[in-house]
Amino acid sequence: MTANQFEMAINQIGKRVFISYRSKDIKKAQKVKDYIISTEREVILFPPEILSAVGEILKPFEFLELMEFILDEMHKCNTLIAVDQGDFLDSYWTQIELTQWRRFNDHPQAFSVRVNEESGSIQYLGELNLTTLSNDEKRLWIRISNGTNRKLRESNPHTMSIWGRYARSCFLVPCGACGEHFLVSKEALYASVNNEFKTYCPHCSRGPFQFSEGEKNSTFYRKPIFIKRIGQKKPRLLDVSEILTLLVNDKELPSTIKLVSLPDQEIYTEGTKNLIGVATSILGLTALAGIIYFFSSNKDDTN
Numbered sequence: 001m002t003a004n005q006f007e008m009a010i011n012q013i014g015k016r017v018f019i020s021y022r023s024k025d026i027k028k029a030q031k032v033k034d035y036i037i038s039t040e041r042e043v044i045l046f047p048p049e050i051l052s053a054v055g056e057i058l059k060p061f062e063f064l065e066l067m068e069f070i071l072d073e074m075h076k077c078n079t080l081i082a083v084d085q086g087d088f089l090d091s092y093w094t095q096i097e098l099t100q101w102r103r104f105n106d107h108p109q110a111f112s113v114r115v116n117e118e119s120g121s122i123q124y125l126g127e128l129n130l131t132t133l134s135n136d137e138k139r140l141w142i143r144i145s146n147g148t149n150r151k152l153r154e155s156n157p158h159t160m161s162i163w164g165r166y167a168r169s170c171f172l173v174p175c176g177a178c179g180e181h182f183l184v185s186k187e188a189l190y191a192s193v194n195n196e197f198k199t200y201c202p203h204c205s206r207g208p209f210q211f212s213e214g215e216k217n218s219t220f221y222r223k224p225i226f227i228k229r230i231g232q233k234k235p236r237l238l239d240v241s242e243i244l245t246l247l248v249n250d251k252e253l254p255s256t257i258k259l260v261s262l263p264d265q266e267i268y269t270e271g272t273k274n275l276i277g278v279a280t281s282i283l284g285l286t287a288l289a290g291i292i293y294f295f296s297s298n299k300d301d302t303n
């Protein structure tokens with residue numbers, strides 16, 4: 001692939017570009033942004049870690065709630081550029097951005113680039129062959145958006161009762177010793193923060209984990225919770241369908257996710273409305289197959 005192909009691709013894109021990237025690649029994303037701006041286009045590039053900081057843990061619901069911060073801006077763009085340094089999709093956040101891009105566009109225009117480590121030159125990797133979401137998937141996302149958007153939620157409190165048992169009652173914790181994930185009830189989590197409870201990984205028994213509360217930032221309404229890492233293992237990638245399952249699940253957890261709670265603690269469901277039914281039928285029918293992205297065959301040529 002040559003620089004020419006990148007320039008040719010740029011010539012065909014719209015006036016407003018959304019740049020999707022991994023936080024660690026912010027400098028490279030910035031290079032792409034500068035270039036696109038020099039072609040007299042507008043660029044939306046959110047600062048790194050705006051949705052979640054390194055070492056921060058979230059509730060399943062919050063993985064979707066935070067996404068709302070980017071949707072308005074994304075909606076106004078007509079091209080998405082993925083800065084792919086070889087591991088673009090190894091993150092829940094880049095996956096969710098592509099999912100939303102597919103939701104808003106009937107013909108989602110997107111391509112990927114790679115920035116050379118040494119020279120800083122931008123290499124065109126090819127188009128992302130994205131398809132739009134199915135109507136059922138779009139309906140599910142509209143419900144999720146309506147339920148996670150804070151303004152709508154505050155003006156319409158009954159939308160709050162559509163979530164499954166683990167959506168807002170628990171934090172999702174990655175274990176660096178075994179690479180698996182588990183849920184900790186918020187009561188057990190805050191007791192751990194205060195050293196009144198010890199949390200061990202229910203997969204590998206390593207622990208106790210140390211959790212701490214950070215300073216509140218302007219984006220979110222509660223103080224962030226950080227985990228001190230145990231072990232060096234990279235946690236297994238959680239994909240969008242797994243987070244969605246945790247959002248609506250009301251029964252047993254998938255075997256890959258275990259639960260830590262206080263002794264004798266009950267976790268209650270919030271799911272009195274029918275999101276659970278809608279989502280489980282969609283999840284069950286398609287296994288959210290659309291969440292798996294197919295990069296164009298060009299990508300393989302460049303690896």
Ligand SMILES: [Zn+2]
Pocket residue numbers: 175176177178179180201202203204205206
């Ligand atoms: Zn573990």
